[in-house]
Amino acid sequence: MNILRRYTRQTLRVNRRRTLFTCMGIIISVAMITAVSVFSTSFLDYLKRKAIFETGDWELAYSELSPQEIELIKTDNRVAELFSADDLGYAELAGGQNEFKPYWFVRALDDEGFANLGIQLITGRLPENENELLISEHVGYNGGVEFQLGQTVTLQLGERILSEDPDHPLNQSNPFDPEQPEMIVKTTERSYTVVGVMKRSELEYRWAPGYTAFTKQAETTALENPVFYLKFKNASQAPQKNFPQLESKLYPNFAVNENVLRFSGPFWDNTYFFMVASAATLTLIIILTGSIFLIYNAFAISLAERSRQFGLLASIGATARQKFWCVVQEGLMIALIAVPIGLFAGWCGMAVTLKIVNPMLQSMNFISADVPLEPVISLSAVGLTVVCSVVMILLSCWLPALRAARMTPIQAIRQSQDIKLKRHHLWLGRGVRKVIGLEGELALKNIQRSGRKAWSTILSLAVSLILFTSVSSILTMMIQAVGLTYQDELSDAWVTDYSSRSLIEQKDSFEEIRQLDSVASAQRITITYAVMDTANLPLDSAWDTINDPYPVILFALDDQTYAQILAENHVEAAAMHSSSKEMLHGIVLNRYRSEISENGQRRYFDIPYFNTLPDELTLHIGDAGEVLTVKPLALAAQMDLYSQDIQYSGQLSILIPASDLEVILTEAEGSRTYNDKLYLRAKKGRQEAMVKQIDEIGKQNLTHSFSYYSPVQNQKDEKTLLIVVSIFVYGFITLICLVCLVNVINTISTNMELRRKEFAMLRSVGMAEKQFNRMIRLESIFYGLAAAVIGIPISVVLIHLLHYNLMSGSFLFSFDMPWMMILGGSLILILMVMAMMNYATHKIRRESIIETLKEEN
Incomplete structure (x- = not known):
């Protein structure tokens, strides 16, 4: 051996x-x-x-443990680290503006607690003694109370209880309910100096009634309401009930850091x-x-x-x-x-x-x-x-x-x-000789005779072609899909605010956003839903089989925007409001918009609902089916509104004044399901600035009823994600193709080296340099064509499957086979093989014919 x-x-x-x-x-x-x-x-x-x-950085947490239970945990050899927090209690937040968070919640931590509880310091420093306090920025932008570093805060800390249930103290998991009277008992006055500001702690529930603040544990004082945090040497031990003696304390005095585990x-x-x-x-x-x-x-x-x-x-x-x-x-x-x-x-x-x-x-x-x-x-x-x-x-x-x-x-x-030759190789070679010449016959016979070596080369080239075309097609489809989401955006952002259920009340956040220097224009549009009786209506013939009742969307516009729509449709402004509460005046968007997508481009065609203006439309609105009559003032085919829902709803759209709909929704029980949004268009080049300004307003909102969405930012994120995916995918395909390329170079160069005597023999019987070069080029073409014959059908099938599985379920663009990419890849394969074969034979051409024939390979 x-x-x-x-x-x-x-x-x-x-x-x-x-x-x-x-x-x-x-x-x-x-x-x-x-x-x-x-x-x-x-x-x-x-x-x-x-x-x-x-x-x-913790895995389990226990509260309300006895000294014996604490010692049990400390002496367990599976526990890597143990640190504690002491819940000092609640105190009223003077001047707080969020009615659902009226308290401070103060916790005392040791050094390990400050290091391992995810505290993110923004400014200042951590507390160094029991008289210093680290507060959350949430107090300022959500609670409406600002504090300065170095400011002294005096708090009456105690237990939070319900007036009707004083025996069971409440904690941060119990939200504040203004309709249930609470009080803070067993208070102790404590004064703190604000030394730092942190981001809102993730340990604080979103519904928690107190703004969390941290101080340092006093070294000489016993813990009042301790919580012990554990970290195990092996995280796999954490989910188990490691301490049977504490099983009775698991609920509710037990917590697991699932986010880490x-x-x-x-x-x-x-x-x-x-x-x-x-x-x-x-x-x-x-x-x-x-x-x-x-x-x-x-x-x-x-x-x-x-x-x-x-x-x-x-x-x-x-x-x-x-x-x-x-x-x-x-x-x-x-x-x-x-x-x-x-x-x-x-x-x-x-x-x-x-x-x-x-x-x-x-x-x-x-x-x-x-x-x-x-x-x-x-x-x-x-x-x-x-x-x-x-x-x-x-x-x-x-x-x-x-x-x-x-x-x-x-x-x-x-x-x-x-080296194997079969009967059909002989007549195939003679046929090629008649068409291409002797060089073509020799090139073909060289491939046929090489057997496994030739197939290795051909399959390697075919794999490269299949990988290149299929992965490139995936990226092309992704680009087309993302491109579809970029089209037809009618607004740069929209905002919702449910701090008020009124449709006509001027919401503070909406008014503040309207005044932003980055906002070019804004439209407030409210959406509610109804169904329409279709009997005896002058419907277009395309709607002979329309469902009854048919779904309808009511779009309530502010009076200013609605007046503009009336003017565009040549309707007098005096007709905006109806004199009867039982009837609304509205404008009907008289089209059903259908879309088709071809080659990554959207095309739309419209089908009208009505041939003539109906006298009135009978709607049923709300859970109780409250009857609502709408008198159409005009049939509109197009209007400049910012809502995507109006332009492409796929249902009959009716525009009405918000002031009229407010009365109907107030009186109709169970009909207050609607979406109230402010649609925005930014000034040229100010889209990102507008989104940042809206985000700042959202942080200052005190009721958690505010939200916004920006298609501009979403498009930017999708483009960036596409670039990242492209980097990984093209990196992967490049490496795979490199493996194929190395294998092909190895195959061809070795094959050429083994055929040195054959080439010398051909030259010895009079084959000219031009004929030799032509034979090599034809052999390269045969290799590339053979790889294409195998690779192209497989690539076509794979691309069809990829299009069907990845795209047809979500996007509607038609299939377009990338023939140019496939043919280009095949041509590159032929040129690559030709270059490698020329390189491999370059040295052989300069060798002595006699010396080469004398060698024993």
């Missing part, structure tokens, strides 16, 4: 070029496997670090873990399948080149087992070189990629600006990468090793497994 090991090492040294190309293919494959492992591990690590940043492994909440693991596994299967196939070709070529050598080994007594392990050892020796380099290259590549995409992901708030996505790899990930890489190499060389083991001396000398 030592002799064969030395023989294998010597073979690798002698065939440096083949060894180099094989190593390059394995390095790229291992780098891709490493990149998948690094990205998966890094993404889970990011999610965990983000959860720790927001909620703290769900990203610590599959033992808690395996949704995220298996989501990432499934995506990584699918990617690894694709990489391993392609890499095994391509690296297998390298070993198959090596076996074909050395078949006579294995025959000689068999003739001098080498057993089948020895020949088998000779090929396997070759694979393992190459792995010793290629796998470490591939690990390093994959790590560096993913580190650079994450550095590039980090700012993009942060700009669209896909990842937190405070917690960057950093490259991380664990020992288990390294081990998995090494195992996958070694398995990939062993599987690649397994079949060639079996063929080497079964090879007899006679088979090796005759090379009957490598």
